[in-house]
Amino acid sequence: MTIKHHISDSLLMAYSAGQLPEAFNLVVATHLSMCDECRVALGAFDAVGGALVEGADEAAVSDKALDATLAMIASLKPVPDKRARGAGIFPEPLANYVGGDLSAVKWRNLGRGVRQAILPTAKGASVRLLHIPAGQAMPDHGHRGMELTLVLQGAFSDGVGRYNRGDVDSETEATQHKPVAEAGLPCICLAATDAPLRFTALIPRMLQPLFKI
Numbered sequence: 001m002t003i004k005h006h007i008s009d010s011l012l013m014a015y016s017a018g019q020l021p022e023a024f025n026l027v028v029a030t031h032l033s034m035c036d037e038c039r040v041a042l043g044a045f046d047a048v049g050g051a052l053v054e055g056a057d058e059a060a061v062s063d064k065a066l067d068a069t070l071a072m073i074a075s076l077k078p079v080p081d082k083r084a085r086g087a088g089i090f091p092e093p094l095a096n097y098v099g100g101d102l103s104a105v106k107w108r109n110l111g112r113g114v115r116q117a118i119l120p121t122a123k124g125a126s127v128r129l130l131h132i133p134a135g136q137a138m139p140d141h142g143h144r145g146m147e148l149t150l151v152l153q154g155a156f157s158d159g160v161g162r163y164n165r166g167d168v169d170s171e172t173e174a175t176q177h178k179p180v181a182e183a184g185l186p187c188i189c190l191a192a193t194d195a196p197l198r199f200t201a202l203i204p205r206m207l208q209p210l211f212k213i
């Protein structure tokens with residue numbers, strides 16, 4: 001598996017500091033269990049964060065200490081991931097949230113073969129599994145906040161990028177897109193949002209409160 005789209009440094013830092021809402025935490029943690037590169041980067045942020053906390057009484061952590069920490073981190077090799085067990089296409093910790101593999105998901109139809117299952121998390125942001133049949137497009141939409149989508153099966157393109165299993169699509173208030181599932185297997189994603197989407201077409205807009213999307 002070659003992952004091309006990763007978690008941004010700023011998100012990894014927020015994750016390391018424990019500042020993300022549970023919904024985003026789950027997407028980041030699931031990507032981490034699939035991605036050596038982000039696990040190494042997280043190790044760096046964890047170490048620097050620890051150094052900052054320990055040196056909090058000092059005016060600042062000395063540049064030397066920081067350089068030494070970063071050099072040490074650069075020499076680290078990815079550790080084999082013990083958490084990457086999971087169930088079917090769901091790595092840990094997602095399999096825990098779902099309570100099993102694909103067969104354990106309680107899907108709700110959104111029409112045109114698109115299905116979703118909202119996972120229970122703390123308020124402030126929500127996270128859902130999406131099932132999009134091959135070749136099917138999601139309605140064109142903008143974002144009122146952050147949207148973080150991790151591909152678990154199949155692939156989608158949105159005119160800007162192409163996302164395969166393990167890839168993360170990160171969208172913001174500034175972006176608008178129309179994800180289309182590629183041919184092959186249905187595209188199954190884990191998507192977290194912290195605000196309702198902004199649909200351009202009338203029908204998705206009318207259905208929005210019903211589907212909590």
Ligand code: ZN
Pocket residue numbers: 003005006007031035036037038039
């Ligand atoms: Zn990554």
Ligand code: ZN
Pocket residue numbers: 141142143147171177
């Ligand atoms: Zn979007």
